[in-house]
Amino acid sequence: MKEPVRFLSESSDKDYAIRDLIQSEAYLGAMFECSRQGFIITDVDLTIVRYNLVAEVYFEKFLNVHLSHETSFLRMQKRFPELSLLRFLKNAAKGSMVSYVEDHQHQEGKSWWDIQILPIYNQQGDQLGISMTLQDITHVKSAESEERRKAVVSEKSKDELDHLVFSISQDLLTPVSNVKEIIDNARDLNDHRNREIQLEEIEKNIGQLDTYLRNIFDYTRNSRLEVQREPVSFQEMLYLVKENTSAVSVAKKIKFIERITENCNYYGDPVRIRIILENLISNAILYRDKHKPECIITVNIDVNPQKVKIVIADNGVGIPSKHLPRIYDMYYHAGENSGGAGLGLFITRESIKKLKGSIRVDSTAGTGTAFEITLPNLFENANASLQ
């Protein structure tokens, strides 16, 4: 009775083993097929034994070759005599391994592939064939090149930053040491007759310092902040801008003539528009012509649903034509007696750039200067977002 039982048990063990084998073969096959990497296995004669979908797509797409079982890479030699892949495969058939990255240009752009070709050996050390893996590494590559681009940009901005910090510290130091000197003198001399002049000097230097700091603040704000979209009242804007510069304009008796024409609301970035107007108006005040009986600043603003045109004109000293091309450069001074930090117009242009607007200057030395700014009205977007 024992024998048949043992026989039965042996037989079912074998069945189980075969079933397990089939099952694990199915698992492996599924992994092989579903992998995001391309796989090709050939025998030592470079005839394909097995390949998966990614490999099939790769050959179709880049070499226009339709893979099938029994495809021989050796026979492909005639069609692609120059293809390095075939050379690597032949070397691998002799036991060498190779790994390289190649790039392909195609309709959707450029893609990068990491390719590995390895000989396959059995446990006895006999070569059975070759395995080839193909991996799409485009996302890694593009991340790398983005990284490299960022590194270059940050290197450039580091240089700019060094330059900026150097210049700013110079600009800040000058008025501070002036004020220190005036105070020292005031103590030493104890001369009350000069008090008024000394105070005026201190005020002038502090005023300069104030302007520098505002400029720097505006500059960093412009480069960091996103463009806002809010309704802007230019009447209010001009009021605020003049408030900020009023100490000077009241004292110097400057006449403002303002006209604002609007046939709809204006939507835009109030912070940047204030920076722009403040810089242009304080320039118009700073470079007034003291020899003229009346200093006049004319502001004309025209708002329509597409854009706003702002013209700020003065009857000031004007800008000599040789300086005009460079007035927007950082730290550019148009004249010896230019009192600014050389940042105002630079920041103005940067802000206008950020708002996708334009600026134009028209100036005649001795007659005056007119700046014309055009900025898009984001009014249409307002209606679109409401719908």
Added chain:
Amino acid sequence: MQMPVFNKILIIDDNQIDLVIARAVIRNYKPDATIITLNSAEQAFHLLSGELQCNMHPELILLDIDMPDFCGLSFMEKLSVHPGFNPEKTSVYFLTANGDDSIHQKALSINGVRGLLPKPLTSDLFTGLMKNHQFHITERAERKN
């Protein structure tokens, strides 16, 4: 009752805050109107005489009385004799913070002046102005009938 169509409105005031307020109040009721604000009566007259010649008259003018250099009264005196000025087409209202009655009487006596509004302009004042204006129009129409 249909509200008057003020498509083109001129506000003249040397006080920036009053301009900000007047513009905001009017814009609220007239989102599509052309609003022109000026802080100088002299420039306003210059602009206006050019536009009157081209028959591009504003339908409403709000005018401050107290302004340096060129005050609202002299502006209106000059405008009222301008050949292009037609008080039927252009309504003029004075805006004033001034309590002087004699000045008010003088202001109201100028040809073409419809009324006097205290500053600052408010929503109630502006809707009142529009109703009053409507009243004038219907009154005129009735008289014609």
